[in-house]
Amino acid sequence: MNLEQQIARRRTFGIISHPDAGKTTLTEKLLLFGGAIKTAGAVKSNKITKHAASDFMEIEKQRGISVATSVMGFEYKDVKINLLDTPGHKDFAEDTYRTLTAVDSVIMVIDCVKGVEEQTEKLMEVCRMRNTPVLVFINKLDREGRDPFELLDEIEEKLNIRVKPMSWPISMGKTFKGVYSMYEKNLLLFQPSRRELQDDVVSINDIEDSILDDQVGESLANELREDVEMVSEVYPDLQLEEYLNGEVAPVFFGSAVNNFGVRELLDCFIDIAPVPQGRETEQRLIVPTEDKFSGFVFKIHANMDPKHRNRIAFVRVCSGKFERGKPYSHSRQDKKLKFSNATAFMAQDKETVDEAWPGDIVGLYDTGNLKIGDTLTEGEKGIFKGIPSFSPELFKEVVNMDAMKTKQLEKGLQQLMEEGVAQLFSYELGSRKVVGTVGALQFEVIQHRLKHEYGATCKFVPMNLFKACWFSCEDPKKLKEFMDSKYRHIARDKDGKLVFMAESKAWLQMVQDNFPAIKFHFTSEF
Incomplete structure (x- = not known):
């Protein structure tokens, strides 16, 4: 093909x-x-x-x-x-x-x-x-x-x-x-069954046919006819x-x-449903029919198999043909990577694939080179758009409960954050680490996975924070002035980007008023 x-x-x-x-x-x-x-x-x-x-x-x-x-x-x-x-x-x-x-x-x-x-x-x-x-x-x-x-x-x-x-x-x-299919013009009769595949279909070309009355009873058949008539009038x-x-x-x-x-x-x-569609990069639209392979990482999962400390990057193939073992350019790091292990998925069951086509999702075993949003290409350099991080809503400080397992905790946090489970902010002043999430359940998941997958135990202490805002400034002098003034409230995200940790909505507004040259961003994509 x-x-x-x-x-x-x-x-x-x-x-x-x-x-x-x-x-x-x-x-x-x-x-x-x-x-x-x-x-x-x-x-x-x-x-x-x-x-x-x-x-x-x-x-x-x-x-x-x-x-x-x-x-x-x-x-x-x-x-x-x-x-x-x-x-x-x-x-x-x-x-x-x-x-x-x-x-x-x-x-x-x-x-x-x-x-x-x-x-x-x-x-x-x-x-x-x-x-x-x-x-x-x-x-x-x-x-x-x-x-x-x-x-x-x-x-x-x-x-x-x-x-x-x-x-x-x-x-x-x-x-x-049951249901009457207006798409296929037939009646599907309902039998409660959680195991059997239901296929009890009665073909009805004309909804006025008396077969309908025989199957569901006169009253329900008439009600269905009225409903179908109304549907065809109301919905084009x-x-x-x-x-x-x-x-x-x-x-x-x-x-x-x-x-x-x-x-x-x-x-x-x-x-x-649509066949695989094109995707925008920072330079242009890449269409699936282009000969050269391109794809992007939209998810990373560490320890899919707890027995083996593997890390898998999920890549959506956007154009061309992916071939296992072939070197591809990694746009962010500007280097070639080769993937001898590529898998297709059936939940946690995996099978090795030698090739994949646009629309397919390929799992690539990775030692830490790939991050969410990364682009792999065979031809030109370019980065696919559209995978931002959002400012979290809940913030808690990570407290290590076992000093002997500090390395395991740091490695576990780093890998889980690269998966996109939550966001990690490290304060410039001191070595405090803060995890930001969208909901409370994520803290439980992080704690559970750190313990069972990395052997590290920690507790989370709530912090009084309103927002984590990425910030930028075109004037280096004004940027330094802002950072000197607010150094206690400045952290870096996992990619090293500067983040302002605002304690309240009113305080953030005041800081924005006092430093008009600083631009505050609520997603990391700016």
């Missing part, structure tokens, strides 16, 4: 949602339909027999939540699907933001009982920043949920995107009968261009835990 054919058969997408909407379950069922796994393992907190295929960190198994992005590749109907399951928990939002830079489209999972939740809105904002195409899966129809029309109105209003239902539920909860036909531009979201209904409605979603997805 040539480059164009390889690109045409690839789809790379992320699954996003508020915690507990059923995202990891849907991920698993997509893998089940794709034949990538044979049995489903539901994630049950503290009562786990089998863990979800995409949750592999020890703390994820204990808590029953996803805290790191998992990457999985599988084949379905001769299409190579690269699926990225993201953390739903808001404390790990930054990992999700970074992951969304590596996908071409997303599937958003919404709980039919709770509707659109806070984290869903935040994730949608990130999708909108890059006009990422969104497909919506309204989940948990086997429960008593909200009216489908009400849910669609809420999606349009809160997420600021138009919708187009592609299937429609026949009742909900205890009386749930799907225009593919509008979906690809992120203006309209196709909507599917189902129950992931019962494997229901998942195949219809997957079939439509491979039909309409």
Whole structure:
């Protein structure tokens, strides 16, 4: 197969949602339909027999939540699907933001009982920043949920995107009968089953056909006919261009835990979802069909296998063909790197790959050369845009609890920060180290991983800090004046960039007024 054919058969997408909407379950069922796994393992907190295929960190198994992005590749109907399951928990939002830079489209999972939740809105904002195409899966129809029309109105209003239902539920909860696919013109009958793949399809070319009454009863059949008529009047036909531009979201209904409605979603997805798209560098747009390889690191994971102290950089292939063992230019360090070990993923199961194509995610074993945001190329130098660090919201000082393990603590902190788990700030004055996170749960994860992966114990002492602001100034004299005046409050991030640690909103405002020549930045990308 040539480059164009390889690109045409690839789809790379992320699954996003508020915690507990059923995202990891849907991920698993997509893998089940794709034949990538044979049995489903539901994630049950503290009562786990089998863990979800995409949750592999020890703390994820204990808590029953996803805290790191998992990457999985599988084949379905001769299409190579690269699926990225993201953390739903808001404390790990930054990992999700970074992951969304590596996908071409997303599937958003919404709980039919709770509707659109806070984290869903935040994730949608990130999708909108890059006009990422969104497909919506309204989940948990086997429960008593909200009216489908009400849910669609809420999606349009809160997420600021138009919708187009592609299937429609026949009742909900205890009386749930199935869904009618307006995309495939057939009826899918519901049988509660967590293990079997549901394929009980009745083909209905005409919704007025009496077969419908026989299958679901006259009352529900008439209700469905009315609903479908209203849907076709209220929601215009799907225009593919509008979906690809992120203006309209196709909507599917189902129950992931019962494997229901998942195949219809997957079939439509491979039909309409975008093939790998171009990516902007600081110089120009790089398109996938270019002959020369290029890619960027969007995630780093240390100790994926606790028995071996390995560190894997996740690279999205953007153009050309990646070949194992071939030297590639590392733009930031301006040197050539060779990767004899390259892997493809099925959660924590890895297999060696000799080549990869645009849209694929490759894991490269790394000894510390690569950082999040790094660019690898075969040809020209250039750096891909769009992976910022955000100013954290919570700050705690790291206190070493075992002086004999100082080296292990420093190495562990450095590696975890390079993964993007949190941000580390080292004060210029003294040797105080402060960890900044988006949410409280990250401190627990860091503590747990430092102890179990590096043998280092520490405690976190809360600090009264409002914001960590990166700063810059065009006038060296004024920059020195500011640094001399505020030396007690100046730190450096893991990349050595200068950061001002502001204690309160009012104080930050006063400092900004007093030093107008200094520019303060709330993301590290400036």
